[in-house]
Amino acid sequence: MSTTTLTVPMEMKLTRLIRAPRSLVWQAWTDVDKLQQWWGPQRFTNPRCEIDLRVEGLIRIDMRAPDGIVFPMSGEYEQIVPPERLVFLTSALDEQGEPIFTNRNTVVFREADAGTEISIHTVVVVATPHAMQYLKGMREGWSSSLDKLAAFVESN
Numbered sequence: 384m385s386t387t388t389l390t391v392p393m394e395m396k397l398t399r400l401i402r403a404p405r406s407l408v409w410q411a412w413t414d415v416d417k418l419q420q421w422w423g424p425q426r427f428t429n430p431r432c433e434i435d436l437r438v439e440g441l442i443r444i445d446m447r448a449p450d451g452i453v454f455p456m457s458g459e460y461e462q463i464v465p466p467e468r469l470v471f472l473t474s475a476l477d478e479q480g481e482p483i484f485t486n487r488n489t490v491v492f493r494e495a496d497a498g499t500e501i502s503i504h505t506v507v508v509v510a511t512p513h514a515m516q517y518l519k520g521m522r523e524g525w526s527s528s529l530d531k532l533a534a535f536v537e538s539n
Contacts, residue, residue, distance in 0.1 A: 393507040395522050399529045402498040403536035409466035409492055411536050421535040422446070424527040431455075438463060442471060455480070466492055472508075475517055484510035484518060501529065 401408050411417045419432035423446040430453070431445035442458035455476040462470035469490045474482035486505050493500040503525060507518060 393510075393518060393521075395505045395525065396503065397522070397525055397529065398500060398502045399533070400495060400498055400500050401529075401533050401536055403533075403539075405466050405492050405494050405499040407536050407539065408499040408501065408532070411532055412469060412490065413463075413465075417535070418444075421531040422528060423531070424524050425531060436460065436463060442473065457482075461487070468492070475514075482509070482511075484514035486521075501532075503529075 411421060413434075413436050415432055415434050418434065419429045422429050422432065422444055426449045427446045429444055430447055431443060433441070433443040435441050438460055440460045442456070442460065444456045446454045446456065448454065456473055457476060458471050458473035460469070460471045462468060469488075471488050472485055473488060474485040477483050485508050487508055489504045491502040491504075493502070505521065505525065507514075507521075510518065
């Protein structure tokens with residue numbers, strides 16, 4: 384594996400209306416038991432989900448694909464403004480636990496007439512040369528994850 388890193392000016396923005404109160408949507412992002420139930424694309428599970436919800440607190444989520452492959456992720460919270468905003472770094476990890484890429488994620492929660500509007504802005508801050516194979520599915524992965532979030536909070 385190459386240890387060369389590249390700065391990749393990639394970003395993605397998504398906005399979604401979730402038909403649930405902002406307090407419930409916020410809890411789904413900040414309560415580890417709730418987060419574990421919806422995080423990741425459709426049909427993925429999270430055998431490991433650990434968060435330390437404080438600035439500089441760590442995030443560790445291992446996502447298991449339907450074929451059994453586990454995709455580990457680690458990160459760190461940079462900003463927490465309940466119930467309005469979360470800013471956190473996430474890094475997809477390789478087999479040696481080294482980052483393949485690192486994203487800065489900003490999630491804004493706004494009250495809306497029909498529920499909660501979530502806006503996600505993700506910026507790739509660093510990526511290894513082979514990160515593109517993973518990053519090309521970033522929008523689809525986040526969109527699928529938000530579908531799971533909506534189904535989870537709207538049923539509770």
